[in-house]
Amino acid sequence: MAIAATAAAIVAGCGGSSGGPVTLNFVGPIDPGGTNTKAAAECSQQSGGRYRIRQLPVANSADATRELFVRRLAAGDKNMDIINMDTIYTPEFAEAGWLTELTGADKEDALEDVLPGPAESVTWEDKIYGVPLNTNVQLLWYRKDLVPRAPETWDEMIQMAKELPAGQGNILEQGNKYEGYVVWFNNLVSSAGGEIVDAEGRPVLDEAAVKAATIIRDVARSGRADPSLSTAQEDQARLAFEAGKGAFMLNWPYVYAAARADAETSEVTAEVFKNMGYARWPAVNKGEPSRVSIGGQNLGVPKSGRNPKLAMEAALCMTQQKWQAQEAINEGLPPVMNAVYDDPEVRKVYPFADLLREQLKDSVVRPPTPSYSDVTLAIQDSLHPPAAINPEQAINTLRDRLNTLADGGMY
Secondary structure, three states, X not given: OHHHHHHHHHXXXXXXXXXXXXXXEEEOOOOOOOHHHHHHHHHHHHOOOOEEEEEEOOOOOHHHHHHHHHHHHHOOOOOOOEEEEEHHHXXXXXXXXXXXXXXXXXXXXXXXXXXXXXXXXXXXXXXXXXXXXXXXXXXXXXXXXXXXXXXXXXXXXXXXXXXXXXXXXXXXXXXOOOHHHHHHHHHHHHHOOOOOEOOOOOEOOOHHHHHHHHHHHHHHOOOOEOOOHHHOOHHHHHHHHHOOOOOEEEEOOHHHHHHHHHOOOOHHHHHHHHOEEEEOOOEOXXXXXXXXXXXXXXXXXXXXXXXXXXXXXXXXXXXXXXXHHHHHHHHXXXXXXXXXXXXXXXXXXXXXXHHHHHHHHOOEOOOOOOOHHHHHHHHHHHHOOHHHOOHHHHHHHHHHHHHHHHOOOOO
């Protein structure tokens, strides 16, 4: 119903009126703090009457949003001028020929001062198909009152957790059968020096993948995983950590601001927040830094839109350094530009800004392939539930499924 309602709104919004500014339909989620709404209004005003950006919100679901975009783009919808895309959409949408390539000054503007990870997320076959808007990487969050320092590796973290009482020493992760579980697996594979698929979607799984599957199983069977691991997502992990039910948590930076806010109304959370440490995501191999998956959003300009030139101008306006900082401060969404991490106001919100920037410099995108939507389902089906994983067998199954998909079949 949400998809149908949004699609109807899009069809109803056709361009601009005669003699007035061109209406550019911006389709995507609306920031809770209103940053992209303010950016749309200011950029519209600065256009000198050439265009007006109108926001059309989408369903609050990544899967539903992707389905909406795919259906409308495949149909050649002329009424989506700018789309707010998840970073994993770039290969699929670019390969299908749906996105406008950025060249010349537009390309330079879009990538100016942008960190390598976010820049890679708008790249497909050495061409640029989007404007980086915001980004994200997971960090390790830990209780400084329970452990003397942050663990360097996963094996070390599991050992440190076992030295604490059950419940208090839990490792909180996202083990539900969904995209967050794929992020965990991809983080481990990349940190072990491997990859999941090549650009054609062919599996390149090796011992790094087996090691990744082994770590997931070991966490699940350690006696220090939350009982709800196989159904846990980001917020369940966050709330358990705030309630004092874990010593370690792997999660996105938003959990810091959330804990700070919740500490005002909960004595337990206040104690947790006072002792909330942060560190680089743990390594798989000692002495080799972790490489984690980036999240975030990019702005894409569909080829089928009525005014791609103006839409590109508007997208570049809405991602300027000013709005990068406001997204970080008001929305909890890390910026893609290097300089924004040195903004004093941003650093107040992100005391871990340097750590975040460091991880972003060598972060990775989730398997960059046009068939990502099938690849992620294959990973989930082959490796779930965590405690039941047989590492060698699970990776062999995943390899077979990915080969089947690459051959055009369904597993």
